[in-house]
Amino acid sequence: MLRRVFLLQILLGWFIAITKKLVTGISYKSASAAPLFSDVEPIIFFVAPNGNDAWSGRLEVVNPENSDGPLATLEGAKIAVRNLKSNQSYIDRPIKILLRSGTYFLSQPVLFKPKDSGSINQPITYQSYPQERAIISGGKLITGWRKEIVNNLEMWTVDLPQDSSNDWQFQHLWVNGNRRSRSRYPSQGYLQVEALDTSKDQAWHEGHDSLQYYEGDLPSTNVSTFEGAELVVMNRWVESRLPITKIDPVQRQIYFGKSSVFKLAPGDLYYLENSLDWLNTPGEWYLDRQQGKVYYLPFPEEDISTTEFIAPVLSTLLVFRGNIQKNRYVQHLKFKNITFSHTDWHLPQNASGYSQNAWGVPGVINAIALKNCTWSYCTFAHLGNYALELADYCQYNRISYCLFSDLGGGGIKIGRKLTKKTGSNISERTSYNQVVGNHFFNGGKFFHSAAAIVVVKSHHNLIARNNIHNYYYTAISVMGTWGFEPTQAYQNLIEHNHIHHIGKLSNGDGPIISDMGGIYTLGSQKGTVIRHNKIHDITALRYGGWGIYLDEGSSYITAEHNLVFRTSHGGFAQHYGKENLIRHNIFALGDQAQLHRSFKDLKFAREGNFISFHLENNIFYWQKGKFISGLGRNSQSHAIFNHNIYWKVDQPNFLLGGLAWKRWQQSDRHSVITDPLFIAPQEDNFQLRPNSPAWQLGISKIGRD
Template sequence: MGSRTCFAGVIFGLLAVSAVVHAGQVVVAPDGLTPKAALEHIRAAKAKGNQEAWTVVVKPGIYALTETLTLTPADSGTPQAPVTWAGEGEGTTISGGGVVKGWTAEADGTWSAPIPPAPDGKPAYFEQLWVNGRRAERARLPNGGQGTASYFNLVKPNITAVTNAAGKVSYVERVTLTNALAAALGKIPADEFPYAQMCVVHKWSTARRILRAFDPATMTVETWTPRGWSGWSIWSARETLVSFENVRSAFDAPGEWFYDAKAGRVRYRPMADEVVATAVVVAPSAKLSQLIALKGNPDTGEFVHDIAFRNLTFAYSDATPAAGYAVNGPTESWQHQAASGSDGLVTAEGAHCVTWDACVIAHTGNYAFRFNDGCVSNRITNCTIEDLGAGGIWMGAASGHVAKGETLKRRVIKTLAPRSTAFNVIDNCVIRKGGLFNPEGTGVALTHVSDSEVTHCEIYDFYYTGVSVGWTWGFQGSVAQRNEVAFNRIYDLGKGIMSDMGGVYTLGTSYGTTVHDNVIHDVWAYSYGGWALYTDEGSEGIVMERNLCWNTTDGGFHQHYGAGCIIRNNVFAWNKKLGAVRMARQVVQDIPCTLHFVNNLVVVREGPLVGRGPRGVGGIWAGNLWYDYSGKPELDGLAWDAWQTCGKEVGGRYADPLFENADACDFRLKPGSPAFALGFKAWDFTQAGLRKK
């Protein structure tokens, strides 16, 4: 799909002193050349006119970065002579973490160690810790558990504007907690409030606040924010959950840790099989959210290009600091969507034909990858991306860039601008265990990006959406066109904590975009909105077909509002609140909403087959097979007989689809299924997920 020929090579290493350098090759080793020195050596050679292919061979070892390794256009290769960073063997790790040393066993069974220094020499502040490669849980109230058991409900949320003597307005937030366990907040000494945080989950967004006060008599928590609440961000009892971190009185469960600022120590309560003398404890004490930065200049046509990384592990990044706040201090964050304010362990701008193959990206405080403006024809293949503070991969420019003289309207856009991001590939990757610091994180977010692919990936274990496509709200035009989301397995999302999400979620004008041959299941929302396929505001021109969607809280498919999307030849089964379709809006911006729903197979055991709204929305409905195993079919408020005569659907049928084994979620059809007579075409569900070796 790319506009240039890309060469896959490989990887990257760190730290050392004496070099091994041959013509076209540099060797990085624990007792040799550092990655930074290797980069500088190649840069100097290129500056003298050496244009041969270069390989950086990285020997096994852990290479700890103290600053971001930045690649510029001067570090690029060519299509004929790429620059390759290649890990040699197993265990080659580029790390942004520092080993916490000096652990001692305390009389109460816990361990403690001095807080390590940050690069500025002051005690490093961090909110994540890993013990023997496992992310440890920060002392938390309530203790972590499944679903809402790990959060408190709240009542009476309110916000009050306060103006100081200088005329600056800030806001005091107050919420009242109803769970008696929250009384433990009353044990927090006043001088520990600056290091205790309230973590808020509201609909599809999250926030972090520093505790300011707690009133045990009323169970009221007080926090502060420079921003008011408005619109969707207003906290509510029905849609908001809270938890608390770094609370000394909650430091009570094996595997938890506590940042003890007063004593200048890190405290850890070990698991039964952990030994203080052999444990390896890592913290992001270098304060690096970006380990690798690719910095081109799209405006001048200077790109970082023709570089490849292979067989390397990139690990341990810090969370992205909030704008205007100290890097080395507690995180305060505000509500977004899809952790849009997070950077990546690898962050790129102006990158062309850069490849990551067979790499591991793990233990992040942010996204694993973030591609911003001017990123074209890049590839992420055969990688494992896991244990993520936010999401897996963010791909998209800051806005919808169009060619000079053109405008961004509801039209097909085929010409790239210098800052366009397009023609990127994400293939055959495992992307899992995300949202562990910021639950908004998305498996893959394709925002202002066109002509890109997410194929044959396993995407699972996130609190929010699996794959998001588009980043405009309403019928206003978008560059997110001709993207493809295909042959992925997407599952275990939401976890009953967040709301308003989809296995695949879309926004805005997306002409030519296809979502096909995916298997999506187990999408569990808290208050509302756990859908397998979700076309949100202004989605149009999308084809969704041959997707197997089952076991969600709210339905197999939902359209908030959109036009011209085709939902064809999908299986929607065992979804809780309704079978397949809910449509919220009929006319938006004076544009009639439409949807084409053809040759789908929809079955339920509870709830209606079709939710409210489709009869007020235009489009073709034809040849769908419906079945309610409870024997009480309901479609848009109508019984089956009334649905047949209302004129909404042509040629639909109500009958048992004859699955091979519905109870075991084996949705293959027996030869005599009535779906075939309606034009339904079976496909091989097993082709979704990682490519077969």
Template sequence: MFQFHVAPSGDDSWPGSLERPFATLERARSAARSGDAVVRLRGGTHVLTQPFELTGEDSGTVYEAFEGEQAVVSGGRRITGWRERDGVWAAEVGDLETRQLYVDGRRAARAAIPGLPGEASATPTGYVTDSAEPRGWRDVEFVHRGVYPWTEARLGMAGVAADGDMTVITMAQPGFGRAVELYNSTWEGNTSQGPGLPTSIENDPSFLREPGTFVLDRSRPGEHVLLYLPLPGEDPGRTVVVAPVLETLLRVSGARDVSFRGLEFADAGWLRPSRPEGFPHYHGSGYYEGGGVETAYIGEGGSVTYPTASVTIPASVRFEDTVGVRIEGCRFTRLGASGLSISGGEGFSVRGCDFDTLSAGGIVVSDSRGTTIERNRVRQVGLEYSGSPGIAVSGTRDCVVANNEITQVPHCGIVAGPGEGTRILRNLTVDTMQVLADGGGVYLSGVQGDSASNGAVVRGNVIKDTRTPYNFGLYTDYGASWVIVEENVVMRADNTAVLHVGPPLENVVYRGNFWDADPLGHDDPPSGVTYEGNVTIKDEHQLNAATAGIQSRAGLSS
């Protein structure tokens, strides 16, 4: 097997040896195509100027960090040339577009205020308020948290004008129009239409009130200015500030038996929500791009509209139609979308990786066969798109999600949509559902097979601290069928589980689970649910003692 080396201090005219490494991954890729090869990345930051792409020509290649060294594959740009005025740092950044900023490795939040000032109301094209404050806004984004309990939209402002004593805000199209089309509900006699008033507003210089926040001022096209209000002790001459430039770091399509080991993927963005289309979010990692809506009826007289089709937030590292790919011991961090996506193909494995500080979800798998997601740590994800789950699989066959640890996520920990043969085994979720509602630590919906032999199994998971006041720790929902739910432990949730949902559950077995509170409907299970041998222990110490074996095998601890 051939061996090649890449180092930030290398030279592409060198032979790629340990002593004389290449400078770029592209040069190493060309050399590795001569046969089965290992490409070792030396420590430091490998800055990409374009997405790194692998195809079938690159089958059999291993990309790994040099032993004992931290190799970072980055799509970012260091910001320099700061000027300081009135305590705010300013840097001219040309046509740079970014929604994220990282300061000495820490994610800086965009400066924001909590909602529209004054007495405000919605109009067909935006909003009106009796406050004059918005008249000075330049390039802001409205955040609508909880339009539905599981939804958070982001919509841009197109313009603002005075109308006598009132201020008229016009929202960007087509995003606002799509939001008005999408969000329509009736509940307990109350009807709502559109996204409603914003819960917060981001990205105006006047919002720079909290140290550690930033704004990108795009009021002069091509002459953008980045503004940052520093934390105490930060110095423009020493502090390392990085803005993501690329949206995709790595794209692999059609390759076989490619491996990645010990690498860190960092500093990528996603600019789609900053366009006039905005981000009309619906559920999970899905958002609406038009095409029409349908109505779901809930209970007595309740209804919500939902999209006939939705688009999934992309990932910064993408694999399409690959076979036998392995990702081991890698880190995905400081990314403005999801971390890793796998679509199509078969025999993919993700083991021992860390996913943290992500704007969207950790791992998204769709339409693949034989994917294994095992012993990964997912935490602090969904920082910008709050519906994003830690791990999501849909349309898969024989997918295994086992012994992962998911903590500090804004909505569901693990989501499994329709599929066949899904196994969700011995995972640990803690502090899920921190922001949005109506989900769980483990959430499963739709048809999971056509018999007990190829249905889904949810076994041995430990689900703790499901936070919002409207959740179901372990949640089989929306017509789930052919599912076995057994030997799980659920504690400190608003509701441990629910058996009556719409469409109803079919061929679902709840067996041998442990709860600290009875699931909703346990005393009158629907005809499609078998509920047997489950144990409710309200005392936490007794519950921990009774389930010590299950808990010791869940997550990364076993």
């Protein structure tokens, strides 16, 4: 599996490398300036599975005397570099650490401090040996499997080692490089909540500690033990992971040891997992934590003598900790062509989830005060949490041409925890980071509301030319705070990304949650630009499957030259905001609507006497559903519509905001109803023909180069 991922990554990097163009418009400083003396021969250390941290690491292979050779661990290499730099005879030169192929199982995270930094002319590079691939793992091999008949099925079981170094509580298991699911009911699909306790007057953000299920939904109430069993329920835009304490078959009630994140509603989707009684599908497993025993139901083609099992034991692999009080950063480190795998992370005892983006789930790469560092052509795969987190004071870092796949959480987090207060929070100084040319797919496997890329209260970041698909929630989320107050989320550039199959995955699974966007923003973000993105197949469960979604307070944002099509609820949505410029976009084939404007948006615009948005030089093209949802006849109030093309296929007498064309046109004099003449929209080709009326309206090039 990792070999296939590696080949995909190389092809992705090659494709982007030959097609990328110079970014223009907004100034984004380089993540790491080129060294002045790039021809200086680097000092090289070698790391290999058969190495020894007591050796020098300067030899590529073990010498004949077996007295020197490569180092054995990443930690050993870091210490060797630190010792070299402290040597008075050391002359500054670039340093490379080359890791030979193999899996390097960590016993604890590797911690980098300011003294482990390189410099602009002497960077320190950690990379796989040419044409090889090193894997940094937070897991352990599980061996000693045997065959055993359990519940009338032939399973593989193993008794886990019981000693002070092992506390087996893992929630993930990888078999021959593939994620295997915990025992689950139903094995595929979801159940629906029938009813809830309504005796308490709950606000929407106050959770439930029980639910009622439909008669016949649970096949048996004779669950042998609830130890470790969970109910996972999806509600609004989050999931809640709830430990099951009791099932009452008479009242058809399931009781939890925690409350859900938000107030639940009838019809919410849920499933049960992690009980031996639900282990009946090949590829599923169950951990009996009390007995220290794992049960696995194999696929017919799997061989007990050759199958490899890896369980995660660490939640973090690399930690970077600068000292901002002393103005000392960890900086000028490079990581290239390395795979990071096999981690786990548990919710705190009092939490069942998080209010947005699974934000509290940390990254396996976790940084504070990190500067001028890069990750290129790396793979982040088979992880239980977020992959990479640039938290406080992280500046001028670059993540490029990496592959992010099979993630329990999301891909990248930039910034610090979201709060409603603005102030001078230290996270507001995280800025000028770049996420370019990466491939994100199959995320949110455990924490379903995680996003591929999340930027919070951080400015001047570049998110460009990424391919993002198969997430249950939003692809790119850029957030300030709720409302119109200025925040440190400004001047971010989101361009040339391809975003698709968000909400409903390409394999048909989902949608399971609501209120999402291909690209999502929150709060006032002056100077933020969303341009030249291709966004399609965005689907939500109840509401809010939007292509570009400007949520509460989103203001002073420009969205231009984007192609958005096949969304469940509309190509563009604005909850409420101020002076947003939406121009030269194609919004096509929305299912329920093409555009959404909430009542709150008009309310705030009237109270403040401002323009909510300028919608100019766009093409709206649809076959079913209405033009605008939310507002009806007041859709144009405190908003500018101008020089747009509207076309509902084969239905020339459609309404706009509940109004006939002549009435609508009184406030939209330069727009027209006409076929835009796409080349082949039925084949997802929305290029304009030479005789398209769009050219006469001044609509310029749209879409992703």
